[in-house]
Amino acid sequence: MKHDVLNASMEPKHQKHAALARPDLGEFGRHELGILGAPCGVIKDLAARLLPLLTPALRVAYIDADHAAGDEAADGGAGGADAILQAGAAAELTDKIHFRRLDLRRGMDKFIQPQWLNEQSLVLVNGNHFRARQQVVIIDPRKPLDKKLDRLTDVRLVLLSEGQTELPAVLRNHLPNAAEVPVLPLADTDAIAAWAQQWLREQQPPLRGLVLTGGRSQRMQQDKSRLRYHQREQREHAAALLAPLCQDVLISCRPDQAADVPAGLTALPDQFLDLGPMSGLLTAFRHDPNAAWLVVACDLPFLTEATLRHLVQHRHAGRVATAFQSPDNEFPEPLITIWEPRSYPVLLQFLALGYSCPRKALINSDIELLPAPAPQELRNVNTPAERAAAQQELGIR
DSSP: OOOOOOOOTTTOHHHHHHOOOOOOOOSSSSEEEEEEOOHHHHHHHHHHHHHHHHHOOEEEEOOOHHHHHHHHHTTSSOOOOOOHHHHSEEEEEOOOOOSSSEESOOOOTTTHHHHHHHHOOOOEEETTSSSSEEEEEEEOSOOSTTSSSGOOOEEEEEEEOOTTTOOOOOHHHOOOOOOGGGETTTTTTHHHHHHHHHHHHOOOEEEEEEEESSSTTTTTOOOOGGGGGGSSSSHHHHHHHHGSSOEEEEEEEEEEGGGGTTTTTEEEEEESSTTTTTHHHHHHHOOOTTTTEEEEESSSTTOOOOHHHHHHHHHTTTTTEEEEEOOSSSSEEEEEEEEOHHHHHHHHHHTTTTOOOOHHHHTOOOOOEEEESSGEEEEEOHHOOOOOHHHTTTTTT
Protein backbone atom coordinates (compact mmCIF):
# COMPACT_ATOMS: atom_id res chain seq x y z
CA MET A 1 0.00 0.00 0.00
CA LYS A 2 1.43 3.35 -1.00
CA HIS A 3 1.54 6.12 1.60
CA ASP A 4 -0.39 9.35 1.11
CA VAL A 5 1.20 12.70 0.36
CA LEU A 6 -0.54 16.00 1.04
CA ASN A 7 0.70 18.84 -1.13
CA ALA A 8 -1.43 21.99 -1.17
CA SER A 9 0.86 23.56 -3.78
CA MET A 10 -0.73 21.51 -6.60
CA GLU A 11 -3.06 23.98 -8.36
CA PRO A 12 -5.38 23.85 -11.35
CA LYS A 13 -3.85 25.00 -14.60
CA HIS A 14 -4.01 28.70 -15.42
CA GLN A 15 -5.05 29.65 -11.88
CA LYS A 16 -3.95 33.22 -11.27
CA HIS A 17 -3.59 33.01 -7.46
CA ALA A 18 -2.67 30.20 -5.10
CA ALA A 19 -5.68 28.27 -3.82
CA LEU A 20 -5.13 28.98 -0.14
CA ALA A 21 -7.31 27.65 2.65
CA ARG A 22 -8.61 30.70 4.49
CA PRO A 23 -9.09 31.04 8.24
CA ASP A 24 -12.71 30.84 9.29
CA LEU A 25 -13.02 34.34 10.73
CA GLY A 26 -16.01 36.52 11.49
CA GLU A 27 -16.29 40.25 11.05
CA PHE A 28 -13.87 40.99 13.89
CA GLY A 29 -12.45 37.70 15.15
CA ARG A 30 -12.74 33.95 15.16
CA HIS A 31 -15.17 33.97 18.13
CA GLU A 32 -17.49 36.96 18.25
CA LEU A 33 -20.92 37.75 19.60
CA GLY A 34 -22.94 40.71 18.40
CA ILE A 35 -25.26 41.98 21.14
CA LEU A 36 -28.32 43.88 19.93
CA GLY A 37 -31.94 44.59 20.70
CA ALA A 38 -31.44 47.16 23.48
CA PRO A 39 -30.12 50.74 23.78
CA CYS A 40 -26.35 51.07 23.48
CA GLY A 41 -25.97 51.89 27.18
CA VAL A 42 -27.62 48.59 28.14
CA ILE A 43 -25.33 46.66 25.81
CA LYS A 44 -22.22 48.33 27.17
CA ASP A 45 -23.39 47.75 30.74
CA LEU A 46 -23.86 44.04 29.99
CA ALA A 47 -20.31 43.83 28.59
CA ALA A 48 -18.94 45.60 31.66
CA ARG A 49 -20.75 43.16 33.96
CA LEU A 50 -19.48 40.12 32.06
CA LEU A 51 -15.84 41.13 31.80
CA PRO A 52 -14.84 40.51 35.45
CA LEU A 53 -16.22 36.97 35.15
CA LEU A 54 -14.66 36.19 31.76
CA THR A 55 -11.27 37.88 31.80
CA PRO A 56 -9.53 35.76 34.46
CA ALA A 57 -9.33 32.98 31.85
CA LEU A 58 -9.96 34.79 28.57
CA ARG A 59 -8.87 37.82 26.62
CA VAL A 60 -11.99 39.74 25.68
CA ALA A 61 -12.38 42.81 23.46
CA TYR A 62 -15.40 45.07 23.12
CA ILE A 63 -16.33 46.80 19.86
CA ASP A 64 -18.51 49.91 19.91
CA ALA A 65 -19.02 53.25 18.17
CA ASP A 66 -19.12 56.81 19.52
CA HIS A 67 -22.25 58.71 18.43
CA ALA A 68 -21.17 62.02 19.95
CA ALA A 69 -17.76 62.00 18.25
CA GLY A 70 -19.31 61.11 14.90
CA ASP A 71 -21.89 63.87 15.13
CA GLU A 72 -19.22 66.38 16.11
CA ALA A 73 -17.02 65.40 13.16
CA ALA A 74 -20.01 65.64 10.79
CA ASP A 75 -20.53 69.23 12.02
CA GLY A 76 -16.91 70.13 11.26
CA GLY A 77 -15.43 69.41 14.70
CA ALA A 78 -12.49 67.24 15.70
CA GLY A 79 -14.63 64.16 16.33
CA GLY A 80 -12.69 63.25 19.45
CA ALA A 81 -9.28 63.43 17.76
CA ASP A 82 -6.59 65.14 19.82
CA ALA A 83 -4.16 67.78 18.59
CA ILE A 84 -1.66 65.33 17.07
CA LEU A 85 -4.24 63.67 14.83
CA GLN A 86 -5.76 67.03 13.99
CA ALA A 87 -2.31 68.21 12.90
CA GLY A 88 -2.19 65.42 10.32
CA ALA A 89 -0.61 62.39 12.02
CA ALA A 90 -1.82 59.04 10.64
CA ALA A 91 -1.47 57.37 14.03
CA GLU A 92 -0.67 58.18 17.64
CA LEU A 93 0.53 55.59 20.14
CA THR A 94 0.31 56.75 23.75
CA ASP A 95 1.81 54.82 26.65
CA LYS A 96 -0.70 55.28 29.47
CA ILE A 97 1.67 53.39 31.83
CA HIS A 98 -0.99 50.80 32.72
CA PHE A 99 -2.18 50.36 29.12
CA ARG A 100 -1.39 51.67 25.66
CA ARG A 101 -3.75 53.56 23.41
CA LEU A 102 -3.46 53.56 19.62
CA ASP A 103 -5.45 56.12 17.63
CA LEU A 104 -5.48 55.60 13.87
CA ARG A 105 -6.91 57.56 11.00
CA ARG A 106 -7.28 54.33 9.08
CA GLY A 107 -10.76 52.88 8.93
CA MET A 108 -11.55 49.35 10.09
CA ASP A 109 -11.99 46.77 7.34
CA LYS A 110 -12.21 42.98 7.06
CA PHE A 111 -8.44 42.72 6.63
CA ILE A 112 -7.12 44.94 9.41
CA GLN A 113 -9.70 43.99 12.08
CA PRO A 114 -8.52 40.37 12.51
CA GLN A 115 -4.91 41.58 12.84
CA TRP A 116 -5.84 43.96 15.65
CA LEU A 117 -7.99 41.43 17.45
CA ASN A 118 -6.16 38.15 16.83
CA GLU A 119 -4.98 37.81 20.42
CA GLN A 120 -8.53 38.02 21.78
CA SER A 121 -10.31 34.85 22.86
CA LEU A 122 -13.70 36.52 22.46
CA VAL A 123 -14.94 39.73 20.86
CA LEU A 124 -18.15 41.30 22.16
CA VAL A 125 -19.68 43.62 19.58
CA ASN A 126 -22.32 46.33 19.91
CA GLY A 127 -24.68 44.88 17.33
CA ASN A 128 -26.58 48.15 17.02
CA HIS A 129 -23.58 49.50 15.08
CA PHE A 130 -21.75 46.48 13.65
CA ARG A 131 -22.54 43.05 12.33
CA ALA A 132 -21.14 39.91 13.91
CA ARG A 133 -21.25 36.29 12.81
CA GLN A 134 -23.15 35.11 15.91
CA GLN A 135 -25.62 37.15 17.92
CA VAL A 136 -27.01 37.60 21.41
CA VAL A 137 -30.45 39.24 21.29
CA ILE A 138 -31.81 41.36 24.11
CA ILE A 139 -35.60 41.64 24.26
CA ASP A 140 -36.25 45.28 25.13
CA PRO A 141 -39.40 47.18 24.04
CA ARG A 142 -37.31 50.33 23.52
CA LYS A 143 -35.50 48.67 20.59
CA PRO A 144 -37.95 46.68 18.44
CA LEU A 145 -36.27 43.95 16.40
CA ASP A 146 -38.38 44.17 13.26
CA LYS A 147 -35.90 46.54 11.55
CA LYS A 148 -32.84 44.46 12.51
CA LEU A 149 -33.93 40.99 11.40
CA ASP A 150 -31.34 40.98 8.61
CA ARG A 151 -28.63 41.06 11.29
CA LEU A 152 -30.01 38.00 13.09
CA THR A 153 -28.21 35.35 11.04
CA ASP A 154 -27.07 33.01 13.83
CA VAL A 155 -28.71 33.78 17.17
CA ARG A 156 -27.11 31.83 20.02
CA LEU A 157 -28.75 33.38 23.10
CA VAL A 158 -31.79 35.48 23.99
CA LEU A 159 -31.81 37.76 27.05
CA LEU A 160 -35.04 39.00 28.59
CA SER A 161 -34.93 42.49 30.08
CA GLU A 162 -36.99 43.31 33.16
CA GLY A 163 -40.70 42.82 32.57
CA GLN A 164 -40.23 40.60 29.51
CA THR A 165 -41.33 36.96 29.80
CA GLU A 166 -41.26 35.54 26.26
CA LEU A 167 -39.87 35.96 22.77
CA PRO A 168 -41.84 38.40 20.61
CA ALA A 169 -43.69 36.89 17.66
CA VAL A 170 -41.45 38.65 15.13
CA LEU A 171 -38.41 36.86 16.57
CA ARG A 172 -40.13 33.47 16.86
CA ASN A 173 -41.18 33.69 13.22
CA HIS A 174 -37.71 34.74 12.09
CA LEU A 175 -35.69 32.08 13.90
CA PRO A 176 -36.06 28.59 12.43
CA ASN A 177 -34.74 27.07 15.67
CA ALA A 178 -36.35 29.49 18.13
CA ALA A 179 -37.35 26.68 20.51
CA GLU A 180 -33.70 25.53 20.78
CA VAL A 181 -32.13 28.93 21.56
CA PRO A 182 -31.44 29.31 25.30
CA VAL A 183 -33.19 32.17 27.08
CA LEU A 184 -31.82 33.89 30.20
CA PRO A 185 -32.71 36.97 32.24
CA LEU A 186 -30.61 40.00 31.26
CA ALA A 187 -29.95 40.66 34.95
CA ASP A 188 -28.41 37.21 35.59
CA THR A 189 -24.75 38.06 34.91
CA ASP A 190 -23.40 34.80 36.34
CA ALA A 191 -25.62 32.66 34.11
CA ILE A 192 -24.76 34.68 31.00
CA ALA A 193 -21.02 34.41 31.74
CA ALA A 194 -21.35 30.65 32.29
CA TRP A 195 -23.21 30.34 28.99
CA ALA A 196 -20.46 32.30 27.17
CA GLN A 197 -17.73 30.08 28.62
CA GLN A 198 -19.62 26.92 27.63
CA TRP A 199 -20.28 28.31 24.15
CA LEU A 200 -16.56 28.97 23.69
CA ARG A 201 -15.72 25.43 24.78
CA GLU A 202 -18.13 24.12 22.15
CA GLN A 203 -16.35 26.26 19.51
CA GLN A 204 -12.99 24.64 20.33
CA PRO A 205 -11.11 23.91 17.08
CA PRO A 206 -10.48 20.26 16.16
CA LEU A 207 -7.10 18.84 17.14
CA ARG A 208 -4.80 17.39 14.48
CA GLY A 209 -1.43 15.76 15.05
CA LEU A 210 1.88 16.68 13.40
CA VAL A 211 5.17 14.78 13.71
CA LEU A 212 8.14 16.95 12.76
CA THR A 213 10.70 14.94 10.75
CA GLY A 214 12.07 17.52 8.33
CA GLY A 215 15.34 18.37 10.11
CA ARG A 216 18.74 17.58 8.64
CA SER A 217 19.88 15.61 11.73
CA GLN A 218 23.40 16.97 11.30
CA ARG A 219 24.49 16.28 14.89
CA MET A 220 23.12 12.73 14.82
CA GLN A 221 24.72 12.11 11.40
CA GLN A 222 21.69 10.07 10.33
CA ASP A 223 17.95 10.69 10.06
CA LYS A 224 16.61 10.90 13.63
CA SER A 225 13.08 10.10 12.51
CA ARG A 226 14.21 6.65 11.31
CA LEU A 227 15.97 5.57 14.47
CA ARG A 228 14.34 2.71 16.39
CA TYR A 229 13.92 2.91 20.15
CA HIS A 230 10.58 1.10 20.36
CA GLN A 231 10.82 -1.61 17.65
CA ARG A 232 9.69 0.84 14.96
CA GLU A 233 10.93 4.10 13.49
CA GLN A 234 10.53 7.18 15.67
CA ARG A 235 8.21 8.85 13.14
CA GLU A 236 5.90 5.84 13.36
CA HIS A 237 6.17 5.70 17.15
CA ALA A 238 5.39 9.42 17.55
CA ALA A 239 2.43 9.12 15.17
CA ALA A 240 1.09 6.21 17.22
CA LEU A 241 1.32 8.29 20.41
CA LEU A 242 -0.66 11.12 18.80
CA ALA A 243 -3.31 8.99 17.09
CA PRO A 244 -5.61 8.41 20.13
CA LEU A 245 -5.63 12.14 20.91
CA CYS A 246 -6.07 13.69 17.44
CA GLN A 247 -8.56 13.37 14.61
CA ASP A 248 -5.64 12.42 12.34
CA VAL A 249 -1.83 12.61 12.24
CA LEU A 250 0.41 13.97 9.48
CA ILE A 251 4.15 13.52 9.01
CA SER A 252 5.86 16.86 8.42
CA CYS A 253 8.85 16.35 6.14
CA ARG A 254 11.04 17.91 3.49
CA PRO A 255 9.78 17.40 -0.08
CA ASP A 256 12.64 14.98 -0.79
CA GLN A 257 11.58 12.81 2.18
CA ALA A 258 7.92 12.42 1.17
CA ALA A 259 8.39 9.33 -0.98
CA ASP A 260 10.07 7.47 1.90
CA VAL A 261 7.31 7.97 4.48
CA PRO A 262 6.10 4.49 5.53
CA ALA A 263 2.85 3.07 4.21
CA GLY A 264 -0.10 3.97 6.39
CA LEU A 265 1.29 7.41 7.29
CA THR A 266 0.40 10.64 5.50
CA ALA A 267 3.22 12.95 4.46
CA LEU A 268 2.88 16.74 4.55
CA PRO A 269 5.85 18.12 2.58
CA ASP A 270 7.19 21.51 3.67
CA GLN A 271 6.07 24.47 1.60
CA PHE A 272 7.98 27.00 3.73
CA LEU A 273 11.55 25.85 3.22
CA ASP A 274 14.75 26.13 5.27
CA LEU A 275 13.08 27.49 8.41
CA GLY A 276 13.62 24.52 10.73
CA PRO A 277 10.55 23.52 12.75
CA MET A 278 8.83 26.73 11.63
CA SER A 279 8.64 25.19 8.13
CA GLY A 280 6.46 22.34 9.37
CA LEU A 281 4.27 24.55 11.55
CA LEU A 282 3.51 27.08 8.83
CA THR A 283 2.90 24.35 6.26
CA ALA A 284 0.42 22.66 8.61
CA PHE A 285 -1.50 25.90 9.10
CA ARG A 286 -1.47 26.59 5.38
CA HIS A 287 -2.95 23.12 4.92
CA ASP A 288 -5.63 23.69 7.60
CA PRO A 289 -5.74 27.14 9.25
CA ASN A 290 -8.86 26.26 11.25
CA ALA A 291 -7.44 23.34 13.21
CA ALA A 292 -5.26 23.28 16.30
CA TRP A 293 -2.06 21.29 15.76
CA LEU A 294 -0.56 19.07 18.45
CA VAL A 295 3.07 19.13 17.36
CA VAL A 296 5.69 16.60 18.44
CA ALA A 297 9.33 16.40 17.37
CA CYS A 298 10.64 13.03 16.20
CA ASP A 299 13.64 12.99 18.58
CA LEU A 300 11.77 12.36 21.85
CA PRO A 301 12.15 8.63 22.58
CA PHE A 302 11.09 9.00 26.24
CA LEU A 303 7.78 10.72 25.47
CA THR A 304 4.64 8.79 26.45
CA GLU A 305 0.99 9.02 25.57
CA ALA A 306 0.22 9.86 29.20
CA THR A 307 2.22 13.09 29.00
CA LEU A 308 0.57 14.05 25.72
CA ARG A 309 -2.85 13.27 27.19
CA HIS A 310 -2.04 15.57 30.13
CA LEU A 311 -1.28 18.36 27.65
CA VAL A 312 -4.59 17.81 25.81
CA GLN A 313 -6.60 17.63 29.03
CA HIS A 314 -5.16 20.97 30.16
CA ARG A 315 -5.46 22.61 26.75
CA HIS A 316 -6.56 26.25 26.84
CA ALA A 317 -8.10 26.86 23.41
CA GLY A 318 -8.60 30.53 24.30
CA ARG A 319 -4.85 31.18 24.20
CA VAL A 320 -2.35 31.15 21.34
CA ALA A 321 -0.90 27.81 22.46
CA THR A 322 -0.62 25.32 25.32
CA ALA A 323 2.94 24.20 26.07
CA PHE A 324 5.05 22.51 28.69
CA GLN A 325 7.68 24.46 30.56
CA SER A 326 11.19 23.24 29.82
CA PRO A 327 12.72 21.25 32.70
CA ASP A 328 15.98 23.17 32.10
CA ASN A 329 14.65 26.76 32.31
CA GLU A 330 11.45 28.82 32.53
CA PHE A 331 10.87 28.82 28.76
CA PRO A 332 8.19 26.83 26.88
CA GLU A 333 9.00 23.70 24.88
CA PRO A 334 7.78 24.60 21.37
CA LEU A 335 7.95 21.10 19.89
CA ILE A 336 5.59 19.39 22.34
CA THR A 337 2.88 22.01 22.01
CA ILE A 338 -0.73 22.52 20.98
CA TRP A 339 -0.71 25.45 18.56
CA GLU A 340 -4.18 27.01 18.25
CA PRO A 341 -5.38 28.58 14.96
CA ARG A 342 -4.64 32.04 16.43
CA SER A 343 -0.93 31.16 16.36
CA TYR A 344 -0.79 31.10 12.54
CA PRO A 345 -0.70 34.91 12.05
CA VAL A 346 1.54 35.20 15.11
CA LEU A 347 4.12 32.86 13.52
CA LEU A 348 3.87 34.73 10.22
CA GLN A 349 4.42 38.06 11.98
CA PHE A 350 7.56 36.74 13.68
CA LEU A 351 8.78 35.41 10.35
CA ALA A 352 8.16 38.82 8.75
CA LEU A 353 10.35 40.36 11.48
CA GLY A 354 13.15 37.93 10.67
CA TYR A 355 12.60 35.32 13.41
CA SER A 356 12.11 31.64 12.65
CA CYS A 357 12.19 30.40 16.25
CA PRO A 358 8.83 28.99 17.46
CA ARG A 359 9.98 29.31 21.07
CA LYS A 360 10.44 33.07 20.66
CA ALA A 361 6.86 33.28 19.39
CA LEU A 362 5.63 31.38 22.46
CA ILE A 363 7.66 33.48 24.91
CA ASN A 364 6.16 36.67 23.53
CA SER A 365 2.55 35.49 23.19
CA ASP A 366 -0.44 34.76 25.41
CA ILE A 367 0.03 31.03 26.08
CA GLU A 368 -0.94 28.44 28.67
CA LEU A 369 2.33 27.19 30.22
CA LEU A 370 2.14 23.90 32.11
CA PRO A 371 4.64 22.10 34.33
CA ALA A 372 5.45 18.75 32.75
CA PRO A 373 4.08 15.80 34.74
CA ALA A 374 7.22 13.80 33.83
CA PRO A 375 9.97 16.31 32.91
CA GLN A 376 12.40 13.56 31.90
CA GLU A 377 10.15 12.70 28.95
CA LEU A 378 10.86 16.07 27.32
CA ARG A 379 14.49 15.16 26.69
CA ASN A 380 15.69 15.43 23.08
CA VAL A 381 18.21 12.95 21.70
CA ASN A 382 20.39 14.72 19.13
CA THR A 383 23.84 13.07 19.04
CA PRO A 384 25.24 9.54 18.77
CA ALA A 385 26.40 9.72 22.41
CA GLU A 386 22.92 10.80 23.57
CA ARG A 387 21.42 8.03 21.46
CA ALA A 388 23.64 5.41 23.09
CA ALA A 389 22.70 6.69 26.54
CA ALA A 390 19.01 6.66 25.65
CA GLN A 391 19.18 3.11 24.33
CA GLN A 392 20.82 1.99 27.54
CA GLU A 393 18.15 3.68 29.68
CA LEU A 394 15.42 2.13 27.55
CA GLY A 395 17.05 -1.31 27.80
CA ILE A 396 17.86 -1.54 24.10
CA ARG A 397 20.83 -3.69 23.14
